[in-house]
Amino acid sequence: MSHVIEMLNIRKEFPGIVANDDITLQVEQGEIHAILGENGAGKSTLMSILFGLYHADKGIIKVRGKEVHISSPNDASDLGIGMVHQHFQLVQNFTVTENIILGREGSFVLDRKSAASKIKALSEQYGLKIDPNSKIEDITVGMQQRVEILKMLYRDAEILIFDEPTAVLTPQEIDELMQIMRNLIKEGKSIILITHKLNEIKAVADRCTVIRRGKMIGVVEVAGTSQAKMAAMMVGRPVSFKVDKKPAKPGKPVLELKDVNVMNIKKVLGVKNFSLQVREHEIVGIAGVDGNGQSELVEAISGLRPVASGTISINGNDITHISIRARNEAGLGHIPEDRQKRGLVMTAPLSANMVIKEYYRPPFSKYGILNEDLINKHAQDICDAFDVRSGEGIESLAGKLSGGNQQKAIVGREMALEPDLIIAVQPTRGLDVGAIEYIHKRLVEHRDKGHAVLLVSFELDEIFNLSDRIAVMNSGELIDVVETSATDEEKVGLMMAGVKSKEVTA
Amino acid sequence: MKIKFKSNTFLIAVSAVILGLVAGAILMASIGSNPFEGFYYLFRGGLMNVERIGNTIATAITLMLVGLSVAFAFKTGLFNIGAAGQMLVGGLCATLVAHYVFLPRPLYLIVIIAAALLGGGLWGVIPGLLKAKFNVHEVVATIMMNWIAYWSIYYFVPAYLKGPSLETESKSIAISQSLRSPWLTEIFGGGYINLGIFVAILAIILIKFILDKTTLGFELKAVGSNRFCAEYAGVKVNRNVIISMMIAGGLAGLAGMTYYTGYSRNIQIGVMPSMGFDGIAVALLGASSPIGVFFSALFFGMLQSGKGFMNAMTEVPPEIADTIIATIIYFTATSVLFKKFWDSVGKRIRTKRKDRADKAVAQEGKDNG
Ligand SMILES: Nc1ncnc2c1ncn2[C@@H]1O[C@H](COP(=O)(O)OP(=O)(O)OP(=O)(O)O)[C@@H](O)[C@H]1O
Ligand SMILES: [Mg+2]
Numbered sequence: 001m002s003h004v005i006e007m008l009n010i011r012k013e014f015p016g017i018v019a020n021d022d023i024t025l026q027v028e029q030g031e032i033h034a035i036l037g038e039n040g041a042g043k044s045t046l047m048s049i050l051f052g053l054y055h056a057d058k059g060i061i062k063v064r065g066k067e068v069h070i071s072s073p074n075d076a077s078d079l080g081i082g083m084v085h086q087h088f089q090l091v092q093n094f095t096v097t098e099n100i101i102l103g104r105e106g107s108f109v110l111d112r113k114s115a116a117s118k119i120k121a122l123s124e125q126y127g128l129k130i131d132p133n134s135k136i137e138d139i140t141v142g143m144q145q146r147v148e149i150l151k152m153l154y155r156d157a158e159i160l161i162f163d164e165p166t167a168v169l170t171p172q173e174i175d176e177l178m179q180i181m182r183n184l185i186k187e188g189k190s191i192i193l194i195t196h197k198l199n200e201i202k203a204v205a206d207r208c209t210v211i212r213r214g215k216m217i218g219v220v221e222v223a224g225t226s227q228a229k230m231a232a233m234m235v236g237r238p239v240s241f242k243v244d245k246k247p248a249k250p251g252k253p254v255l256e257l258k259d260v261n262v263m264n265i266k267k268v269l270g271v272k273n274f275s276l277q278v279r280e281h282e283i284v285g286i287a288g289v290d291g292n293g294q295s296e297l298v299e300a301i302s303g304l305r306p307v308a309s310g311t312i313s314i315n316g317n318d319i320t321h322i323s324i325r326a327r328n329e330a331g332l333g334h335i336p337e338d339r340q341k342r343g344l345v346m347t348a349p350l351s352a353n354m355v356i357k358e359y360y361r362p363p364f365s366k367y368g369i370l371n372e373d374l375i376n377k378h379a380q381d382i383c384d385a386f387d388v389r390s391g392e393g394i395e396s397l398a399g400k401l402s403g404g405n406q407q408k409a410i411v412g413r414e415m416a417l418e419p420d421l422i423i424a425v426q427p428t429r430g431l432d433v434g435a436i437e438y439i440h441k442r443l444v445e446h447r448d449k450g451h452a453v454l455l456v457s458f459e460l461d462e463i464f465n466l467s468d469r470i471a472v473m474n475s476g477e478l479i480d481v482v483e484t485s486a487t488d489e490e491k492v493g494l495m496m497a498g499v500k501s502k503e504v505t506a
Numbered sequence: 507m508k509i510k511f512k513s514n515t516f517l518i519a520v521s522a523v524i525l526g527l528v529a530g531a532i533l534m535a536s537i538g539s540n541p542f543e544g545f546y547y548l549f550r551g552g553l554m555n556v557e558r559i560g561n562t563i564a565t566a567i568t569l570m571l572v573g574l575s576v577a578f579a580f581k582t583g584l585f586n587i588g589a590a591g592q593m594l595v596g597g598l599c600a601t602l603v604a605h606y607v608f609l610p611r612p613l614y615l616i617v618i619i620a621a622a623l624l625g626g627g628l629w630g631v632i633p634g635l636l637k638a639k640f641n642v643h644e645v646v647a648t649i650m651m652n653w654i655a656y657w658s659i660y661y662f663v664p665a666y667l668k669g670p671s672l673e674t675e676s677k678s679i680a681i682s683q684s685l686r687s688p689w690l691t692e693i694f695g696g697g698y699i700n701l702g703i704f705v706a707i708l709a710i711i712l713i714k715f716i717l718d719k720t721t722l723g724f725e726l727k728a729v730g731s732n733r734f735c736a737e738y739a740g741v742k743v744n745r746n747v748i749i750s751m752m753i754a755g756g757l758a759g760l761a762g763m764t765y766y767t768g769y770s771r772n773i774q775i776g777v778m779p780s781m782g783f784d785g786i787a788v789a790l791l792g793a794s795s796p797i798g799v800f801f802s803a804l805f806f807g808m809l810q811s812g813k814g815f816m817n818a819m820t821e822v823p824p825e826i827a828d829t830i831i832a833t834i835i836y837f838t839a840t841s842v843l844f845k846k847f848w849d850s851v852g853k854r855i856r857t858k859r860k861d862r863a864d865k866a867v868a869q870e871g872k873d874n875g
Pocket of ligand 2: 043044045402403
């Protein structure tokens with residue numbers, strides 16, 4: 001079979017780090033080729049080189065056997081290479097059609113009609129189910145991703161790159177995306193897929209290139225390789241997928257929610273009459289489909305959103321109306337949902353980011369003067385403990401870290417606060433299996449020290465793996481709270497759809 | 507927390523300056539003047555003798571403080587376009603002190619500085635409050651404050667500070683009540699140089715200290731770089747917006763003091779001080795860092811004070827100097843391009859060095875073997 005893409009002996013250096021060290025990637029015509037590697041292994045960098053966003057320091061790129069120089073995304077596009085970025089590049093108040101023809105108008109007169117009909121035809125051909133006339137702001141994240149796919153197809157891309165496409169999708173949407181990928185292959189396209197989820201690789205990929213710390217480890221046939229084998233190749237040691245934990249020994253309540261009501265952005269109740277306790281030495285997982293009030297609930301507890309009525313207390317102290325800082329001091333830690341927006345200051349070094357909740361108090365400052373040595377030491381300790389990898393250590397700007405390493409830094413910072421209650425929202429989103437294992441362990445450890453953990457995750461696996469009790473949310477209401485040992489994924493799935501547990505058992 | 511001063515920012519500024527000068531040269535040549543002659547007189551005009559150097563510094567003093575004001579607000583993510591109004595009000599307060607307060611010199615200086623800080627600070631804090639409480643964009647609010655200051659002065663000065671025969675400016679303050687200082691004047695052989703230079707240098711040191719070393723600076727920068735993260739971390743975003751605008755206003759107020767009671771000795775009515783806007787250029791070229799502001803203010807000060815001389819000695823119109831400034835701003839604003847260029851140069855040098863080191867190691871290995 002012929003190779004559509006060959007990247008031979010690619011090298012790319014960033015200050016202080018070799019992101020790609022002699023990596024070779026060969027993609028065959030008509031295959032789905034997965035790239036697997038730890039956080040910061042250099043996957044996104046490699047794809048950015050292929051897409052013309054970065055320049056390789058060394059190595060050659062061949063497209064359909066011919067050596068090429070790709071110096072901009074336009075070059076890549078002309079060669080039939082398209083990319084769906086992790087952060088979509090769409091104009092919110094434009095329609096699907098307008099977004100797709102943006103920058104490709106052709107002539108001065110916008111021929112929206114014929115564009116729309118071409119988009120409609122493409123959408124049907126690949127089973128994308130997109131209405132060309134709807135506005136981006138009105139459609140779901142999963143749909144937006146399909147618009148990105150359509151954008152590539154509209155530009156006649158033959159080789160499609162997906163960088164962690166499933167990190168933002170619900171399980172249902174992931175299944176649909178997998179089907180779309182199969183359709184694309186059927187129509188003769190080739191796909192490069194970056195993902196941390198081994199079951200996705202198993203489900204769709206033909207071959208998989210594994211990289212570790214910038215170096216290529218090998219290429220495997222997916223069909224003949226177990227998930228455990230792939231994980232071990234990538235991390236360099238065996239990885240366990242199950243979390244070892246002893247039964248919970250719940251003590252007195254740490255977090256108490258009583259009849260909490262919260263308005264959402266649209267000024268209607270996003271959380272309704274919500275009551276829940278999270279006790280010492282216990283992990284409570286909130287299960288639910290994205291958008292059922294989880295974000296509003298977490299924001300209300302952490303003080304980012306006002307509470308309409310009801311009370312929230314930590315260790316018996318009412319915190320319903322106190323400032324965010326006072327809540328932090330009362331023992332609240334929070335791994336936020338959106339790490340780029342809330343979690344880090346991207347343009348500041350890691351050192352500053354690691355003390356962003358503590359800089360104002362001793363030992364990190366005294367009389368308003370910062371103690372740089374201690375701040376640096378603290379940051380270094382977190383980076384060591386959580387294996388945060390970056391080019392220039394604690395001096396690296398947070399924005400220069402790979403997505404997974406950013407997440408590890410945030411988790412490390414919050415854990416270092418030793419909070420009585422930690423709210424972890426999607427704590428392992430975008431992390432490699434090794435890092436997931438590590439963070440799960442640390443969350444359980446946190447519980448075992450006698451603290452409380454409130455976990456919010458859209459992945460049932462994670463909820464079941466970690467939680468002692470599971471609280472199911474639907475349309476802002478608490479459907480039920482159940483012991484993890486007394487339920488299963490099917491029952492929780494039904495409750496997530498709004499069916500009460502009594503009806504489930506009946 | 508210190509954000510490292512990358513040598514690249516310096517190279518970018520220098521590249522922008524050089525390209526600005528080249529653009530100026532092309533312009534001069536295209537209107538039939540000799541660019542070498544033009545630049546010769548431009549720089550001579552700013553640096554020819556101690557008196558001219560003194561005047562360059564005197565111009566730079568005000569630019570430094572305005573530039574610092576804009577840069578400081580930038581750090582908190584705010585665009586202070588109201589430095590002109592803050593200068594006017596700070597300058598007016600200083601002028602009032604100069605007319606009516608008579609104290610021993612050191613005490614007097616403290617009072618006049620405090621008055622300028624208060625006036626400018628007040629003019630800055632109002633937009634800050636509006637932004638914090640009602641989310642009024644600071645650009646809109648500061649522009650309005652500029653005009654409020656402009657018209658207030660327009661009526662206040664003739665009513666309360668009218669000079670004996672002058673209709674368009676306030677009566678002059680006594681030299682002994684100004685920031686001019688006999689020993690400074692003597693060193694520089696006359697000219698406009700005044701004690702403001704020490705105020706400016708102190709302000710630069712103080713602001714640098716606040717930004718790099720204090721929790722206040724940490725908060726301001728956090729709010730400026732990512733207010734969502736700052737909010738999440740428990741920083742009071744609104745409070746910082748207010749404080750930042752107050753300090754920025756105070757700095758511009760000091761600039762007004764150095765201009766109206768140091769450089770000149772009266773306030774003109776019906777004139778918006780253009781230096782209030784030049785401060786934006788100073789801050790941009792200085793990459794919003796206090797030290798950068800110091801040097802870029804000196805550079806712009808030199809252009810400002812040299813352009814008159816150039817005009818007198820050659821055919822080159824003084825607007826060329828303004829064009830050069832504008833071009834430099836343009837190139838600074840598009841600095842991404844230079845950054846790429848210098849990054850790639852840096853990398854090439856590093857690779858070469860590494861290759862050489864590798865070879866040396868290999869050689870050594872051979873020698874030993
Ligand atoms: N623009 C940049 N400047 C400096 N260093 C960078 C830059 N981009 C990436 N890096 C570094 O290069 C390494 C590889 O990053 P990359 O984003 O390719 O990792 P990744 O494999 O995509 O990881 P993840 O799974 O976490 O997304 C990381 O150590 C990162 O810190
Ligand atoms: Mg990546």
